[in-house]
Amino acid sequence: MRQVAILGIGQTKIDEHWELSLREIGGVAAFAAMQDAGVDNVDALFVGNMLSPLISGQNQLGAFFSDWIGLWQKESVKVEAACASGGAALRAGLMAVAAGDVESALVVGIEKMTDKSGHDITAALATAADADYEVEQGVSFVGLNALIMRRYMHEYGWKHADFAPFSINAHANAMHNPFARLHQKINTDQFEKSAMVATPINLLDASPIGDGAAAVVLVPAERVASMPGRPRVTIAGSASATDSIAVHSRKDPLFLSAAYESAKRAYEMANVTPEDIDVFELHDAFSIMSALSLEACGFAERGQGVRLGLDEEISPQGRVPVCTRGGLKARGHPVGATGMYQVVEVVQQLRGECGATQVEGAQVGMAQNIGGSGATILTHILKAE
């Protein structure tokens, strides 16, 4: 496999974009990435999306987008892995460039969610769970995460307030990210008094949906070596792993084995350890997922992920900075696009473009994208050179 670099990045603000259609949102991010890369064409397009058949009545987003953005006759395909669709699309694009099949690829994660009612969205998101054995029983996606969180609290003795630092950190960081969905600081008191969604998950444990798209341009790394002005960012590690789709089928529902496995392979490929990771964009769809992700990736012992927040280690100045641009919690979670937002944000950190939430001297960054309640997990490690 030849090495692959990220030449350009682009994103839209995550919002209720009633003024932009599905194709238009994707176009904004795609053109921004191509402009940032200084290219006006690519050999192939990979689209990450979860919900467009259900929300917009539109399948075949590959051809749909290559048509819209003028990539005539180019290869184009959609990749779907629930909320990990963005990371999965990046990996598909990576493989095409790494194999030598194409010399450049555009990867776009896109989701338009706010054209439907909350009830429709809840039903659409439940397609990430097991239709036959979970959804059929009436459980929603947040319900599954609530079961996991409650069990975690019971097993390890944490109380709800102990999760507050994850959300507080995310909201504080999002204040400095113009693309973030939410721009409001929160404190522990607000966190505790927030409206209940599915006990013990309340509104401030949960990430907001939204419309958004994020994109990168991939090229062989040797083509970027001589570019002046900013560091070359390469994809040093990439891995995908799966666990059972139904939570009840897992040997241990409190351990994200697919996160462990994909992180392990990505560390090996990038030749790094958790200690080398300067910034970690993790998948905080719910606060419990932050804790489980940190544990599975080797940043905390089992049951102790929460402590990293309590010990103030997760801020941009901490030992394990997470969600430095707001995370899913405050930047927002347009599901199929989220994995690409994470990657774009890691690139911003490695380029030193993050202002008040810049992690000083960040050289190695990790993005972890989770589909379902831990069923498909993609881990990517980027390096600035």
Add this chain to the structure above:
Amino acid sequence: MRQVAILGIGQTKIDEHWELSLREIGGVAAFAAMQDAGVDNVDALFVGNMLSPLISGQNQLGAFFSDWIGLWQKESVKVEAACASGGAALRAGLMAVAAGDVESALVVGIEKMTDKSGHDITAALATAADADYEVEQGVSFVGLNALIMRRYMHEYGWKHADFAPFSINAHANAMHNPFARLHQKINTDQFEKSAMVATPINLLDASPIGDGAAAVVLVPAERVASMPGRPRVTIAGSASATDSIAVHSRKDPLFLSAAYESAKRAYEMANVTPEDIDVFELHDAFSIMSALSLEACGFAERGQGVRLGLDEEISPQGRVPVCTRGGLKARGHPVGATGMYQVVEVVQQLRGECGATQVEGAQVGMAQNIGGSGATILTHILKAE
């Protein structure tokens, strides 16, 4: 890119499988392919599927299937490109093995369509077209193909009966394929008198939907060189191209430019010309698509694809054998699985396993999978060595 071989194949009969769930159908094909390959594990799984979110309320088919068939912790992802989802999944698996990222991959195309009413299926299939500019106007997917067929007949002076040989050949060949949906011979008279669906497309111009799955196991070609008993089948050419998703946006709606482009690239990669192709599994979702595919791929002049049927060149004994196992028309068209059925059938031809419809001495075979009314087109060329 290293060369990739198809080590094993598997498929289910295409039918109304009310006794099998989505996961079970996929499992049957996957296990058959692994058994045929003589392996009990693979490094990664690629699933091609179009409609499961809409028909079965199930997304994330990658994790869903790897869970079901026991590929614990393995990489797994779904690829979607409407009716070209199967071919697109094959190409994703090919890239992963060709890049050297994995040493084996299972690719499964799967579709379960008969759990819903015809009305629901028609609406679901329309998501392959442009939701904003085609479906919004009330046109169905068969309606779009009818517009193309009518224009073709007007432009080149063919009458409806001239398309009969495509359907007659497909039905005749399906008689010898136990996995085919339809086992009934038809004649020109029946073809002409069949019930109208969307003028000029009648029931015998159109392929039947169905439930089905087809699968292959991919490995690096060097691992297969020494296997005794049957020829090594390699993927010598693979390409994907797109056209505008809306038919009205095309410069010439009677020319499948994405078929032309993907075939051209696949020919170059495989170092062959149309004359070298011994068997061609084309995408006869509607009889008009057979003509357009033959023309775009260099087997006939513009407007003359129909003549190949009239001149009896398309049978297994003819100069350009197509749909040798029944094609979409009679083997059946479980949309996201179809591209994988085509590939499995080409492998059967190259192995000499096709009995009465065997193309004698077949060494080079081509499969072409079309998404939408020509928007995403994948062409694969296989060689027996």
